[in-house]
Amino acid sequence: MKLKALSLVTEELRLVEEKMREGAEEAYGPLAGAFLDLVMSGGKRLRPTLVILSSRFYPADIKKVVAMGAAVETLHTATLVHDDLIDEAFVRRGHPTLTALWKNRGLIVLAGDYIFAKSADFAAETGSMRIVRLFTRTLMTICDGELRQGLSQNTWDQPKEDYYYRIYAKTASLFSLSTQSGAIISHAPEKVIQSLEKYGRYLGMAFQVIDDILDFVGDEKKLGKPVGNDLKEGIVTLPVYYYMKERPENREQVIAALSSLDEDREDRVSELVRDIAVSGAIKSAYEEAMGMASRAKEALADLPDVGVREALMELADYSVAREF
């Protein structure tokens, strides 16, 4: 899919990448190389795109916009470094992870810490205390969400609200930081900042629900990881909730699979993943994601600039239309 939104931000994204490259090169030799590979291996640059577009409704200082774009993308990169270490993931976006490349686990912890610090440093370059404070709170929220996820593994009876909080914390909070900070840099009125916050939050939630659906029905090659990975790690996502609600037997099946600790756990979970993938739970979860994307778009209703608004709407459509 060719996004119009991206064509609007080509020049600023180039500057964001240049800034991240400079940031990486400033690091100590062995880290600099790894840092550079990480920030340059790409991804969709969705978060900086959100910063840039959200700064467009009012005149904004381009230097600050670029610094904040680099901040959110670098923060995202830092979380990936620690996530890959925790999950023992060896490939990401088709490239070997630091976990695959560096034998010394301790050094990977430190590399992630350094990249976190650098992301906060980029955020400080905006010169805005409000943004810095949002940034540090978001970083806390992200860690909190990951901790809760880690501590709730194999718990099938968590309330659905816990799931919503977790996807807010691990994904939507950073989307919301991105849109808010763009608006703050442009000195937008408070109402516009709040509209963009809401847009970013719902967009991030929709995005994560789709990720969680793709984990069941996606193409392993495109995912870059085996199907059903979440459930194998005992992480209960939205399709599992809907599946358990469909029929009482389904609930029994989930409980049996997740509580079996013996060798046949792998088989049971694999079977469960296949059953969920062909169940009505996928459609229900998808409809919920569509609803979230709609709420994201509704939040944009009163925003002034028509062109930028349409680009943000397009991003919301994209977030739920990613390939299955």
Added chain:
Amino acid sequence: MKLKALSLVTEELRLVEEKMREGAEEAYGPLAGAFLDLVMSGGKRLRPTLVILSSRFYPADIKKVVAMGAAVETLHTATLVHDDLIDEAFVRRGHPTLTALWKNRGLIVLAGDYIFAKSADFAAETGSMRIVRLFTRTLMTICDGELRQGLSQNTWDQPKEDYYYRIYAKTASLFSLSTQSGAIISHAPEKVIQSLEKYGRYLGMAFQVIDDILDFVGDEKKLGKPVGNDLKEGIVTLPVYYYMKERPENREQVIAALSSLDEDREDRVSELVRDIAVSGAIKSAYEEAMGMASRAKEALADLPDVGVREALMELADYSVAREF
């Protein structure tokens, strides 16, 4: 040793601890408990003491001083969480570490990340962009120093400058942040800020050299870890440099011990640790630490308030007089 400096800051230190306690309690249940134990298990609170004393030369907003005291102590705590994970250390200050208490290594990485984020959040409460920027740069420097230390293990031919940089990065940079930020909060003239920066930096260097000496000649019970721990991990500190310089045979001995990878490495390194402990290298390193403490004290020469200045001088004396 009863420090007069500490009696001057009793009330503010209590507020710093209260603030850290509130910060810990705001975290997610299982983390909150661990966080609370960590921040309450004490230590000397040297870093917040430096913030508080450095803020005393001019009238300062006590709320901001307390927030910054909590920031530097919490940052210190976060680095200890990751250090203990990396070093597989199970005891610290007589308490079991998170590494001892939590089986899941990934959750410890996240707990440290959360505490880092919280420390930055405390720093942002000062409302000073200059302090926030110093804070993020210091965090980068600390990680950079730890990375360099990790990547230079068993390297006996690093220039001595590398050692100085490493102790600046891992210890003195945070001391310097503490003294500078206290001065900045009190709106001290730039010259005073720079004097206190210099004081903090030399104090931190002296403090770390003494730590490195104690690693050879300290009491295992008071250290809370086996003697010679650094060298066992292949970390070359100041006493080793002086030992190698004493006689050509010493240099051969160090190279042989650190490059032996077979089973007798442990015996060779233990013997080396004993030899260094009774060599002239200890005295030479100690004299160098005394020199650093003197330079710290010299930096205070022009500062106005006599009482606070004397308390800072006392801390410098203490930093080199800790028990052997």
